[in-house]
Amino acid sequence: MKPTATARTPVDRRPFDDTNAKGILIAGVDEAGRGPLAGPVVVAAVVLNPQQPVDGLDDSKKLSEARREKLFPLIIERALAYCVVVVERDEIDRINIFQATMTGMSRAVAGLTPAAVEAWVDGNHLPKDLPCPGRAIIGGDALVPAISAASILAKVTRDRLMMAMDTEHPGYGFAAHKGYSTPEHLAALKRLGPCPQHRHSFAPVRLLLDQGELF
Incomplete structure (x- = not known):
């Protein structure tokens, strides 16, 4: 099943500032697991707290497993808000991996408390039903700390699920x-x-x- 053809979101070249310095709640959004042959796709949304920064954030793929595991609880502890969504295999097969990822992103942003005013999404597509204005940022997981944080939560969560799956199967x-x-x-x-x-x-x-x- 091929993903439904979707027009790409125009590249947004405005400067990146997700520090919430002006009290604006900006969520970073990223996923893990679009490409695998098995298991869920996991999406995370994170609103960072400028008063409690997390040092060492980066694209999760550039970090060692040990570093990701160390950052994971710090992000959860210090973030103003976070939400992790798991989209299971059967839903991926039913609506295809692209739509499953977009759906997961919308659910993750909708699950934030307090709610985000804007969502910055890694990549070149935005979900059509985001509950707030959105911005697609290519390579955002290495450029925007909130997206980096989301990529780490998504990656660590999915890796843990796959390790448990190894025991089940x-x-x-x-x-x-x-x-x-x-x-x-x-x-x-x-x-x-x-x-x-x-x-x-x-x-x-x-x-x-x-x-x-x-x-």
Whole structure:
């Protein structure tokens, strides 16, 4: 299933300032898990507190696992607001991964208390049903601290879920590759067939299902 064609949000080149120095509640929004063959996509929204900064924020992919785990509780403790949303595999298959990600972003922003006045989203698309004005920022997870914080919450949450999934569905190596299409994962998928957490709408999984290799 291919994502529904959607016009890209025009690139916004205004300066970035999410410090809330003027009392404006700006949420950073990011996701983890769009590309894997298995498991959920996780979205986080974070409003940082300028009075309690978190040092060392960056794109979660640039940080070590140990560093992400250290930053995770600091973000939760010091943020003015945060919300983490898990969009499960069945919903991904039902509406496709792009729409599932956009839906998760809208839910995460809507779940913030206090509510955000504006949401800054990593990437070049904005959900159509955001509960507040939004701004798409390409590479925002490395440019905007609030988006960096969101990327860390999303990544750590999803990694923990995938490690638990490794216990529930042994043999696939979920704890190591987190569901991504590594050679080891593809070999296990071919050997064992899909498990209930594999995304049926993704080509390597769908091919096995079409061939009748059902779990």
